[in-house]
Amino acid sequence: MHRFKKPLRRSIFIGSTVFILLLCILLNILTYRSFRKSLYNSYEERITDILVYVHSHIDLDDLSRCVDTLEESPKYNDLMQLMDNVVEQFNIHYLYIVTPLNNNDTDNMLIVLSATTEYEREYHIDEDIVLGYICHDDYSAEMAQAHIDALNNDKISFFEEKSSWGVDYTGFLPLIDSSGKHFALLCVDIDVANIQDIIRAYTIENIIIITVLGIFFMLLLQFWFNKNIISPITNLERSVSVFAENAHEQTDPSKLLLDIPTLHTDNEVEGLYDAISQLSNDMHSYVMNIVNMEEKVSDLKTQVNYMDMLAYQDSLTKVKNKAWYDKTSQRINEEIEEGSAEFAIIMADLNYLKKINDTYGHERGNEYIFGACKEICQIFSHSPIFRIGGDEFVILLEKIDYINRNTLLSEIELIFGDSANNTSMEPWQRYSVALGMAIFNAESDKSIEDVFERADKAMYKKKAFMKAARE
Structure with a gap:
């Protein structure tokens, strides 16, 4: 019997094994990268929101003088309270302001301000870390260099660092005074040890699932090839070889018989046709299995998209957050350039939130925020609502709500007025909100920011009026 250098059985086994192996590796890499990128993007957006919010409350020139003189100012103390x-x-790991001194292993970082939690203040944890404190060996040379690079930058940068405090994902925002001096870094640290555990567990689970499916499909494919192609062809080749050997110098015509294996066919052409037809059916089944695998990958991508959606949602009130407002602003500005914009903005600022937090605790403060937001959502049910700060909301009025803007504004003011004066309710259930509305003017407004600023001024004017009325 003839021996082949590359028998069909071995070639198919090697080929299918390599194909399934490469497919498993590719799917694992793609799903891991997509999942990891989505998670880190969501953390970067959260860090950016916090940095932008805190930066908006900093008097840069005053803070620069504090760094130069190492003396605290009233605004410095206000900033410390805000950061605390x-x-x-926001339940973050650390929020602090530092000035990198050098890239040595020690004495490389000047502490400007380090926010602390109520627990840390109560138990005097890190109470010696004050303005002018120089870290001796807390920052490695690599971390110090990362801070120096970030200070010389003009935008937010990110750095993942491993230290004795854990694994943190840090966002740096350089602080620049009016003279253009880069004098310090505003930093936010978020503990990412948990996210790394999630990615690791997800990756291991994904590898196991795809590998098991790959082995299963490989065995299934081998079984199919053996039954429908390899065995029939091998049996046919063996029969022909035996016939050739027996026919050599055979003088008995009765023995010149070709023992054709059972192929469930009447002739070779029909048998080949049936084999090809069977191959087509089984390959269809195999492709459907691959499609099912792709659907699993699609489900994973859907989960990643869902996490992206969560990144644009305020976790407390479930309305959109500052990041989504920025995206919406891009769309509105495009409509302004096209000349099709028609909208109004209402700024809403909650009164007494700090008093409620200080008196009844942050849990009641969260109830106060959630309840006030619910009232706003019920009135402006056709408009997107954004929480852009701890106690600030933006309502974008378009279409039907834009047409009925004055009626809706009067209605919500009446509701909040009644709520604030309802002494039968708990203090955190008596919602008081200052509102200010501005309407887009195509002749004077160049962007949504112009309308936002007028609405913000109107809101603060209303807030001052309400405060004067109380006094």
Whole structure:
């Protein structure tokens, strides 16, 4: 019997094994990268929101003088209180301002301000870390160099660092005074040890699932090839070889018989046709299995998209957050350039939130924010609502709500007025909100920011009026 250098059985086994292996590796890499990128993007957007929010409350020239003189100012103390509140509210690892001194292993970082939690203040944790404190060996040379690079930058940058405090994903925002001096870095640290555990567990689970499916499909494919192609062809080749050997110098015509294996066919052409037809059917089944695998990958991508959606949603009120407002602003500005824009903005700022937090705790403060937001959502049910700060909301009025803007504004003011004066309710259930509305004017407004600023001024004017009325 003839021996082949590349028998069909071995060639198919090697080929299918390599194909399934490469497919498993590719799917694992793609799903891992997509999942990891989505998670880190969501963390970067959260860090950016916090940095932008805190930066908007900093008097840069005053803080620059504090760094130069190492003396605290009233605005410095106000900023410290704000950052302490941000740490408590957003549940981040660290929020601090530093000035990198050098890229040595020690004495390389000057502490400007380090926010603390209520727990840390109560138990005097890190109470010696104040303005002018120089870190001796807390920052490695690599971390110090990363801070120096970030300080010389003009935009937010990110750095993942491993230290004795854990694994943090840090966002840097350089602070620049009016003279153009880069004097310090505003930093936010978020603990990403948990996210790395999630990615690791997800990757291991994904590898196991895809590998098991790959082995299963490889075995299934081998079984099919053996039954429908290899065995029939091998049997046919063996029969022909035996016939050739027996026919050599055979003088008995009765023995010149070709023992054709059972192929469930009447002739070779029909048998080949049936084999090809069977191959087509089985390959269809195999492709459907691959499609099912792709659907699993699609489901994973859907989960990643869902996480992206969560990144644009305020976790407390479930309305859109500052990041989504920025995206919406891009769309509105495009409509302004096209000349098709027609909208109004209402700014809403919650009164007494700090008093409620200080008196009844942050849990009641969250109830106060959630309840006030619910009232706004019920009135402006056709308009997107954005929470852009701890106690600030933006309502974008378009279409039907834009047409009925004055009626809706009067209605919500009446509701909040009644709620604020309802002494039968708990203090955190008596919602008081200052509102200010501005309407887009195509002749004077160049962007949505112009309308936003007028609405913000109107809101603060209303807030001052309400405060004067109380006094």
